[in-house]
Amino acid sequence: xxxxxxxxxxxxxxxxxxxxxxxxxxxxxxxxxxxxxxxxxxxxxxxxxxxxxxxxxxxxxxxxxxxxxxxxxxxxxxxxxxxxxxxxxxxxxxxxxxxxxxxxxxxxxxxxxxxxxxxxxxxxxxxxxxxxxxxxxxx
Numbered sequence: 128x129x130x131x132x133x134x135x136x137x138x139x140x141x142x143x144x145x146x147x148x149x150x151x152x153x154x155x156x157x158x159x160x161x162x163x164x165x166x167x168x169x170x171x172x173x174x175x176x177x178x179x180x181x182x183x184x185x186x187x188x189x190x191x192x193x194x195x196x197x198x199x200x201x202x203x204x205x206x207x208x209x210x211x212x213x214x215x216x217x218x219x220x221x222x223x224x225x226x227x228x229x230x231x232x233x234x235x236x237x238x239x240x241x242x243x244x245x246x247x248x249x250x251x252x253x254x255x256x257x258x259x260x261x262x263x264x265x266x
Contacts, residue, residue, distance in 0.1 A: 153197045175224040178217030190237045192222045
């Protein structure tokens with residue numbers, strides 16, 4: 128019997144190269160978008176056992192943990208719609224780990240944002256930034 132487990136491989140290792148490349152391009156686009164609006168990068172693709180956070184940025188004095196969700200089309204909903212309770216819990220736990228390992232940043236106010244992106248890379252992307260999309264109590 129064949130196992131469907133992917134023991135020993137991370138989700139990034141299982142993701143096809145073209146999908147990973149598109150995801151990285153979308154994240155770079157969002158990073159530039161947010162920098163143009165005054166945010167300063169702290170970390171990209173922060174990984175720990177609890178999960179991953181796409182972007183961690185400073186917005187003035189506030190530390191923003193940012194999840195980027197891409198959909199080619201909104202025909203079946205926006206990227207925001209894919210952030211369920213389980214995903215929020217992983218993001219919150221990852222953020223708590225980040226704060227434990229970066230105590231100087233732990234004293235700042237924090238928030239959880241979601242950036243929904245749709246469209247084609249070549250034709251232009253539409254970015255929808257939802258500040259305070261959820262709170263640490265939502266996990």
